[in-house]
Amino acid sequence: MSPPMTSLESETKLISPAKSAGCTSSTCASPASADAMESAVWEKVRDHPCYSEEAHHYFARMHVAVAPACNIQCNYCNRKYDCANESRPGVVSENVTPDQAVRKVIAVANQVPQLSVLGIAGPGDACYDWNKTKATFGRVAEVIPDLKLCLSTNGLALPDHVAELCDMNVDHVTITINMVDPQVGAKIHPWIFYKHRRYTGIEAARILHERQMLGLEMLTARGILAKINSVMIPGVNDEHLMEVNKWVKARGAFLHNIMPLISNPEHGTHYGLTGQRGPKAMELKALQDRLEGGARLMRHCRQCRADAVGLLGEDRGQEFTLDQISEDVTYDASKRDAYREVVARERSDRAVAKSEATELVKAAGSGKSLLVAVASKGGGRINVHFGHAREFQIYEASPRGISLVGHRKVEQYCLGGGGEDATLAGVLAALEGIDIVLCAKIGDCPKAQLSGAGIRATDDYGYEHIETAISTVYAAEFGAKPLAATA
Incomplete structure (x- = not known):
């Protein structure tokens, strides 16, 4: 049974998700491939790195910081803070006007051929x-x-602009929804500003909740794909997010993204x-695993800055500050067009490799799972030196196949040709629970340290497709016949 409608939803007699023109859980499976969903929906997500895990290996997003004003306060947010090396929602190095934003978008499109999406994610509320x-x-x-347009919002003003x-x-459209119970919401959002008035406590949370549900159903009714971001706050809403997942699934959300609290x-945030x-x-x-079977989960989020540029997992925003961009920059489509031709071939090759790898893992019949940390900078390949990694993509191989289940950010271990023991200790802590690390290259010292922590590491599969390498490791571990290596 679907969660009950709020009083506001009942008054407005909204179209239910099952009758909407949007994509619902009954019509869509995993966003990884065209075979899993309606063609019209696939066309929308095919090149969107946030809405398709497969696309995030090849395509880049850009956020422009044109919306600094905000109408709610969150206990995990402080928009006054900025550090060029900090990847966190609400953080920007410079706010820009719409005209300045257009200059930046053109400059990025000319130099970052992977660019497919322009988003507005603040630093306030779009x-x-x-x-x-x-x-x-x-x-x-x-x-x-041809750039896809998307935005992120807390949802309070969303219904006015659908x-x-x-x-x-x-x-x-991405909506941040951290609660469906105002009692929980009051612990996260101390106040909102709505209809020229400030509300606090449970009343504020109730209004926010009703507006979020209304906005979500309005998006779904119009065929706009909605991704829900929820911040996991231990002891506050971690268990409650099970209920949030049910509510957003019932209202047609395309994806649900559970993000860890950064505190x-x-x-300078309240929580911090x-x-x-x-x-x-x-x-x-563990929470994400418990939510499997509910609303479709996004597991490849990087919690991007409001001025992020580049592939997920990288941020080239500092290369495109206004002082580095010509006043009369003009758009040249040639690099983006050429890149798409290359990517089309690479995606086709990887799809074949992934299918073969998945079948091998399933054929092993072991009933066991393997957590694998992969050093990658895109393209779906193992192509980063262990000491140069700033993050590891986490894959799980199990009887169900091979899937991306998260990522772990780390401080770069190797700087100037040498590694720092203190940094390596932090990397080891970040790799908690990992069985094996796959990277393009690794030295004897960090390899030995990882081994001492119970984590195997190998560079035997450098530059191979990620899934091919994982299936080979899984087969060796559990006795199946491995695939031939593919470069």
């Missing part, structure tokens, strides 16, 4: 700071009409200053 959001999308669409979003061909004290901890990597995975 729907509350609506005039700037609308102007930016309109001007960019005139110059580079019709306009549809008119502008914005077909991806470093130096960021009061000692609220974030979840450990294995706690996050």
